Amino acid sequence: MTDEERLKARLRPGCICRGVRLHRLIEAIEGGAGSFAEVAARTGIGGGSCGGKRCSAKVALLLAQYGREQQR
Numbered sequence: 001m002t003d004e005e006r007l008k009a010r011l012r013p014g015c016i017c018r019g020v021r022l023h024r025l026i027e028a029i030e031g032g033a034g035s036f037a038e039v040a041a042r043t044g045i046g047g048g049s050c051g052g053k054r055c056s057a058k059v060a061l062l063l064a065q066y067g068r069e070q071q072r
């Protein structure tokens with residue numbers, strides 16, 4: 001991930017209902033989270049009004065970008 005992409009991730013939403021920015025999801029994955037549940041536990045996403053529908057798709061995409069299969 002480039003510095004510009006990291007900067008943009010600081011501005012983009014990761015979970016709009018909890019106010020978590022995208023870079024927090026990335027940090028969780030780079031820190032070892034390998035599933036939606038692990039990212040949710042580290043960032044607080046998934047418990048908002050979307051019930052994980054919106055944010056789980058973002059996490060799945062990020063995990064794929066980092067070459068990880070989503071663990072169930």
Ligand code: FES
Nearest residue numbers: 015046048050055
């Ligand atoms: S976007 Fe907030 S819980 Fe999914």
